[in-house]
Amino acid sequence: xxxxxxxxxxxxxxLAQSQTDYEKGMQKAFELWRNNPTEAENMFERIxxxxxxxxxxxxxxxxxxxxxxxxxxxxKKLSIQLxxxxxxxxxxxxxxxxxxxxLVMQALLHTAWVAFDGATYGRKLSPxxxxxxxxxxxxxxxxxxxxYCKAEWDMGSARYFGQDTTPFCKDLERAIELFANFKPExxxxxxxxxxxxxxxxxxxKK
Amino acid sequence: xKAILTSIVLMISIQIGAQSTxxxxxxxxxxxxxxxxxxxxxxxxxxxxxxxxxxxxxTTTETGTQTLIVSYLSYETYTMAGDLTYMKDxxxxxxxxxxxxxxxxxxxxxxxxxxxxxxxxxxxxxxVTTASALGDFVGALQTLPGTTTVAEDGRLFVRGGDANETxxxxxxxxxFTPYTPTTNNAPTRGRxxxxxxxxxxxxxGGYSAEFGQALSSVLLLNTIDEPDQEKTDVGIMSxxxxxxxxxxWEKSSLSVNASxxxxxPYNAIFTNRNDWIKPYxxxxxxxxxxxxxxxxxxxxxxxxxxxxxxxxxxxxxxxxGAYFKLRNSNVYVNGSYKGKLNDTWTLFGGASYTHAVNxxxxxxxxxxxxxxxxxxxxxLKNRVSNRLKLYFGAEYFVTDFEEHFSDDNxxxxxxxxxxxxxxxxxxxxxxxxxxxxxxxxxxGEYSEIFKDFTVAPRVSxxxxxxxxxxxxLAYGNFYQNPSSNILKFNQDLEAQQTSHYIVNFQHNGDRRxxxxxxxxxxxxxxxxxxxxxxxxxxxxxxxxxxxxRGIDFFWRDSKSIKNFDYWLSYSYLDTERNYRNYPTxxxxxxxxxxxxxxxxxxxxxxxxxQVGFSYALASGRTYTNPxxxxxxNNKTKPFNNLSIxxxxxxxxxxxxxxxxxxxxxxxxxxxxxxxxxxxLNGNFNRRALRPALDQFFxxxxxxxxSEDKTSNQLDNL
Numbered sequence: 067x068x069x070x071x072x073x074x075x076x077x078x079x080x081l082a083q084s085q086t087d088y089e090k091g092m093q094k095a096f097e098l099w100r101n102n103p104t105e106a107e108n109m110f111e112r113i114x115x116x117x118x119x120x121x122x123x124x125x126x127x128x129x130x131x132x133x134x135x136x137x138x139x140x141x142k143k144l145s146i147q148l149x150x151x152x153x154x155x156x157x158x159x160x161x162x163x164x165x166x167x168x169l170v171m172q173a174l175l176h177t178a179w180v181a182f183d184g185a186t187y188g189r190k191l192s193p194x195x196x197x198x199x200x201x202x203x204x205x206x207x208x209x210x211x212x213x214y215c216k217a218e219w220d221m222g223s224a225r226y227f228g229q230d231t232t233p234f235c236k237d238l239e240r241a242i243e244l245f246a247n248f249k250p251e252x253x254x255x256x257x258x259x260x261x262x263x264x265x266x267x268x269x270x271k272k
Numbered sequence: 273x274k275a276i277l278t279s280i281v282l283m284i285s286i287q288i289g290a291q292s293t294x295x296x297x298x299x300x301x302x303x304x305x306x307x308x309x310x311x312x313x314x315x316x317x318x319x320x321x322x323x324x325x326x327x328x329x330x331t332t333t334e335t336g337t338q339t340l341i342v343s344y345l346s347y348e349t350y351t352m353a354g355d356l357t358y359m360k361d362x363x364x365x366x367x368x369x370x371x372x373x374x375x376x377x378x379x380x381x382x383x384x385x386x387x388x389x390x391x392x393x394x395x396x397x398x399x400v401t402t403a404s405a406l407g408d409f410v411g412a413l414q415t416l417p418g419t420t421t422v423a424e425d426g427r428l429f430v431r432g433g434d435a436n437e438t439x440x441x442x443x444x445x446x447x448f449t450p451y452t453p454t455t456n457n458a459p460t461r462g463r464x465x466x467x468x469x470x471x472x473x474x475x476x477g478g479y480s481a482e483f484g485q486a487l488s489s490v491l492l493l494n495t496i497d498e499p500d501q502e503k504t505d506v507g508i509m510s511x512x513x514x515x516x517x518x519x520x521w522e523k524s525s526l527s528v529n530a531s532x533x534x535x536x537p538y539n540a541i542f543t544n545r546n547d548w549i550k551p552y553x554x555x556x557x558x559x560x561x562x563x564x565x566x567x568x569x570x571x572x573x574x575x576x577x578x579x580x581x582x583x584x585x586x587x588x589x590x591x592x593g594a595y596f597k598l599r600n601s602n603v604y605v606n607g608s609y610k611g612k613l614n615d616t617w618t619l620f621g622g623a624s625y626t627h628a629v630n631x632x633x634x635x636x637x638x639x640x641x642x643x644x645x646x647x648x649x650x651x652l653k654n655r656v657s658n659r660l661k662l663y664f665g666a667e668y669f670v671t672d673f674e675e676h677f678s679d680d681n682x683x684x685x686x687x688x689x690x691x692x693x694x695x696x697x698x699x700x701x702x703x704x705x706x707x708x709x710x711x712x713x714x715x716g717e718y719s720e721i722f723k724d725f726t727v728a729p730r731v732s733x734x735x736x737x738x739x740x741x742x743x744x745l746a747y748g749n750f751y752q753n754p755s756s757n758i759l760k761f762n763q764d765l766e767a768q769q770t771s772h773y774i775v776n777f778q779h780n781g782d783r784r785x786x787x788x789x790x791x792x793x794x795x796x797x798x799x800x801x802x803x804x805x806x807x808x809x810x811x812x813x814x815x816x817x818x819x820x821r822g823i824d825f826f827w828r829d830s831k832s833i834k835n836f837d838y839w840l841s842y843s844y845l846d847t848e849r850n851y852r853n854y855p856t857x858x859x860x861x862x863x864x865x866x867x868x869x870x871x872x873x874x875x876x877x878x879x880x881x882q883v884g885f886s887y888a889l890a891s892g893r894t895y896t897n898p899x900x901x902x903x904x905n906n907k908t909k910p911f912n913n914l915s916i917x918x919x920x921x922x923x924x925x926x927x928x929x930x931x932x933x934x935x936x937x938x939x940x941x942x943x944x945x946x947x948x949x950x951x952l953n954g955n956f957n958r959r960a961l962r963p964a965l966d967q968f969f970x971x972x973x974x975x976x977x978s979e980d981k982t983s984n985q986l987d988n989l
Contacts, residue, residue: 091317105321108310111343112319115312141782142374146345185835185875186783193500227880227924 088117092254095126103130114157121162122254128154128171135178144182151175166206167256170215173198177219184226195219210244211256214263217241221266235270238263295329296362298322298342306366309344314351332356346372348658368706371658375706376736379744379778383416383474383826394474399466402871403915403931404886406970408461409472410451413491414888415869417824417841418476418789421890421911422862424942424963426459427451430476431793432820432847432863433488433770436755440491441483443571443608446669448626448645452554453579453600455546457942458964463577463602465529467505467516468560470496476824477772477791478746481697481713481730482651485669487752487770487795495560495573499525501978507531509972511538524563531556545964547593550582568611568619575604582633588947588959590635597633602626616655620665623648637679643756646670663713664698673756687808689759692720699730707736717751721763726751732774740781746774754799762812769796783831793820798851818849818857838872858904859894861943866891880921888913895943898956912938925976933968940966 091113098106107130114123131151138144152175158168173195179187180195199216206212217237224231245260294313298306305326312319318332332338340359342350347366352359368375383394398405398412405411410428414421420429427435440450442464451460471494483490505516516529536551556577563570578601584593608622624647632639651665674688699713715728730748737743751767753759776789798816803809828839845865850857866889873884892907900906917931934940944958951957 087317102321104308108308108312108319108321111310112312112317115341116315116317146372150345186830197501223924227921 088113088120089254091116092123095123099130103134106130111154114154119161121158121165121168124154124158124161125168125171125256128158128175132171132175132178136181138182141182144178148175148178164201164205166202166209166212169198169202169205170209170211173202173215173219188226192223196223208244208248210241210248210263211259213237213241213244214259214266218263218266221270231270235267238267238270242267291331291333292335292356292359293329293331294340294356294359294362295327296360296364297326298328298344298364298366299326300347301365301367303365306344306347309342309347309366311340311342314339314341342366346374369658370703370706370709372706374739375703376709376734376742377778378701378709378711378732378734379742379776382479383413383476394472398871399472401873401882401884401917401919402886403884403917404871404888404913404933406461406931406933406968407466409464409466409469409493410462411459412466413472413474415839415841415871415886416474416476417787417826417843417867417869418489419843419867420845420863421867421888422893422942423459423890423911423913423940424457424961425862426454426461428489428491429862430489431791431822432818432845432849432860434860434862437486437488437752438491439483439486439489440493442493442573442606442624443495443622444482444492444620444651445606445608445622445624445649446485446645446647447604447606447624448643448647448671449602449604449628452577453598453630454552455581455583455585455596455964457545457585457961463556463604464493464575465531465558467529468495468527468558468573469493476789477793478730478732478748478774480711481699481715481728482663482665484667484695484697484715484717484728484750485693485752487750487768488793495562495571496527497569497571498562498564499527503976503978505529506975506977507972510970511535523565524561526559526561528559529557542965542967542969545586545962547584547586548581549584549597550580552579552581554579565611567613568609570609571607573604573606575602577602586959588945588957595633595635597631599631600629602628618653618655620651620653621649637677639675639677641673641675644670644672659703661701662698663700664696666694666696668695669693671756673760675760687760689721689756689763691753691759693753694718694720709734717767719753719767721753721759722766724766726767726769741777741779744774744776744778746772746776748772757806758799758801758812761806761808761810765799765812766797766814768798768814768816770794781831783829785826785828787826788823790823791821795819795849795851798849800851801853803853816849816851816854818847818851820845820847820863822846835875835877836872837874838870841867841869843867855903861894861904864891864893864907882919883917884919885914885916887915893943896946897944897958898946908941908943911940911942912936913940914938925978927974929970929972929974931970933970934966937966 091109095106095109098109107127110123110127114127117123128151131147131154135144135147138147155168155172155175162168176191176195180191199219202212203216217234221231221234224234241263245263250257298309300306307322307324307326309322310319311322311328313332313334316332316334318330318334320328320330322328335356337353337355340352342364344366346369348369350364350366394412399409400407402412402415410426413419413428418431422429425435428438429435430438440447450462452463454460473492475490479490499518499520502520503518507514512531512533514529514531518527519525532555534553539548539551554577558575561572580599582597584595587594604626606624610620612618626643626645628643630641647667647669649665649667651663654662656662669692671691674686677685695715695717697713697715699711702710711732713730716725718725728749728751732744732746734742734744750770753767754765771794773792774789779786795818797814798818799812799814800816801810801812822843822845825842830837845863847863848857848859868889871886873882875882890911892910894904895906895908896904897906913934914936915931915933916935920928922928941960941962943961945961947957
């Protein structure tokens with residue numbers, strides 16, 4: 067009996083050892099994301115403050131802010147939210163320079179402005195977005211998020227200029243292939259985007 | 273064995289016993305609960321998010337002294353250090369972050385254009401898309417209230433001040449010769465390409481203590497910090513051509529551009545009131561080098577341009593006309609560094625050098641003048657907190673002007689002056705709350721030429737009256753030494769002086785902006801002389817004085833009508849002064865009473881085109897009719913101008929642009945020239961001063977070539 071208890075205790079403590087605070091925290095944050103993005107965002111921010119040399123928590127906190135900003139109608143609210151997202155991206159960039167995932171997030175942040183008001187912000191930000199994707203694609207030609215987000219952006223621009231969007235369907239197909247072969251560096255590295263890419267591709271084929 | 277087991281159990285229980293709970297509620301300063309705020313112990317994973325009622329609660333295994341952080345969007349982050357045992361049932365009130373967008377802005381007197389300013393009256397791109405501006409930043413600013421339309425001059429005349437009273441700065445450093453030379457019946461343009469700037473701040477009064485030697489207005493231009501991408505720009509226009517290139521490296525970038533303008537073909541097609549011998553020709557080049565250091569940015573800006581023309585102009589006193597020939601060359605170099613010294617201190621340092629040479633032949637006389645000017649400035653900023661920022665600095669201006677004059681009677685007389693000024697300034701931004709802010713400042717200047725020290729206090733206050741509205745007040749004293757056409761003949765004078773009193777109301781809605789600003793200005797120590805023109809034998813004194821008062825309205829709306837952006841300006845001005853050779857206090861001929869400007873731009877998606885118009889109405893300006901008693905005793909008829917433009921996007925990188933100035937062909941009269949002597953009936957004959965061209969047509973094709981082929985000309989619209 068005694069031995070059993072000892073074994074049990076040892077087991078628990080070794081388990082606890084195998085999962086670090088960081089892993090627990092990240093896991094918890096991802097769980098929260100499903101139902102409560104605000105709490106998830108706060109959690110990611112807390113982790114970012116505790117893990118000053120890891121770009122991932124800032125990156126995800128930024129992603130939540132960017133994702134939530136699509137659809138905001140109030141310019142003031144939008145600019146507060148995106149300012150926060152920009153600060154987080156800056157934090158992540160300070161830790162990891164020329165990171166294609168962060169470059170994509172920056173491009174998405176600009177896209178949020180363009181989506182809000184294309185006439186006002188498109189002129190200023192379109193070249194920046196294009197430049198970010200070009201740079202990301204140069205660094206990581208096999209990154210599926212780079213390929214997919216770039217293709218979706220290019221389709222949007224082509225549609226705006228009344229040009230043919232079908233050439234970019236091929237890019238999307240390629241992105242889907244890249245998703246299939248993509249192996250994230252760790253369980254917490256970015257791996258999102260496949261579903262949405264498939265949706266866009268489906269609309270492309272119609 | 274048992275002992276080990278006991279100790280393990282004990283250890284666990286101690287840990288459990290050591291786990292403490294932190295709880296409380298978070299409110300704003302008005303005790304409204306804040307939900308969604310992030311609360312945590314610094315450096316740990318322990319924390320929580322506040323609920324709808326502002327409450328929070330979390331446990332931690334940490335012990336002893338810890339730092340509790342509470343952060344939420346648009347509030348100042350709250351920090352509390354202390355023993356964990358005290359962190360129970362806390363009541364935390366977060367203060368508004370004064371750096372957020374909806375905070376009060378110190379804005380009396382200023383119009384900003386740029387990405388960083390909170391309230392934009394004008395966007396950088398407006399310079400190139402305003403129909404009447406023709407790509408000239410000065411032309412675009414003339415659609416703002418507070419400016420007077422002086423069509424034949426083209427410079428900035430602000431609130432009853434003459435053009436010399438406005439000073440232009442690039443990256444905080446003075447530009448001594450900002451305008452290209454022209455004939456006296458065609459408007460001048462700013463020398464510098466609008467594409468190199470991404471921030472424009474135009475102040476029509478009450479500006480910061482950082483800026484001096486300007487009685488009426490300052491215009492601040494900032495060059496782009498970092499270009500987006502490598503590209504080549506090609507432009508082919510009905511009046512010339514331009515070429516630009518940008519290169520980028522890891523830490524630095526270089527932009528160069530060159531342009532050549534020649535009006536000979538244009539003059540051959542369209543009739544011109546001037547009798548050209550050698551049509552207007554100008555070549556210019558600019559370069560900006562930017563280099564990032566670890567904690568700062570170094571910029572070097574250089575511009576060169578050369579202009580020449582030769583013509584004969586109609587003149588009522590000269591049957592054969594007045595001959596005029598000009599060759600001008602201008603070099604401007606400006607270097608600046610801005611960097612962080614540490615978390616709270618920022619340093620700015622910069623210097624500029626101007627070398628300007630004018631060779632003029634006027635009728636029978638020859639004039640050659642050379643100006644060498646320099647400006648150096650050092651400025652420190654201390655960000656004590658979000659709510660208190662201190663600025664101080666020192667600067668030095670050097671001007672060495674020399675002129676040679678020859679005519680039939682006089683051969684090569686040389687004269688000139690040195691005008692050196694040393695200045696110090698200090699200023700603070702004080703935010704009492706998100707609703708109330710002050711900016712007190714003081715500037716001291718020592719003028720070597722007059723051996724005189726002046727002290728100029730400045731202060732502005734801004735108070736937010738509602739979510740979108742605010743009221744500001746500003747007061748300031750401003751000194752400026754007289755201009756070169758006086759100083760070259762007499763240096764025994766005093767600095768000219770104005771005081772500004774400004775009340776401003778601003779309502780900044782959702783992409784709608786309304787401003788109303790009333791002002792009163794007094795002028796003192798203006799230069800007076802007793803001859804028709806300034807000369808060696810004129811008697812000068814500093815006894816001139818005057819006033820200007822008025823009200824400016826501005827309304828911009830880019831929201832109400834889809835794809836349509838427009839603005840309206842109206843300025844009322846009442847001014848009189850007694851200066852120069854005025855016998856009495858009078859309204860000067862560069863200041864009129866009413867100025868109206870309307871600018872609109874409409875984007876037609878189906879046509880991939882932007883069409884625009886701008887309309888200006890200026891009430892008549894004064895002139896002296898010698899057939900009637902009095903001085904500046906008559907007014908011209910009002911000035912009207914409607915300009916239209918059309919930009920068509922052929923493809924994302926190619927744009928076709930066309931514009932017509934004065935499309936309705938208004939016959940504008942800028943003033944009258946009277947004969948020096950009366951005719952047989954004792955009547956002084958006159959000649960109307962009309963613009964060189966009533967209308968102006970412009971067609972251009974612009975092409976941007978970039979590596980990724982995605983950059984586009986939309987950017988230039």
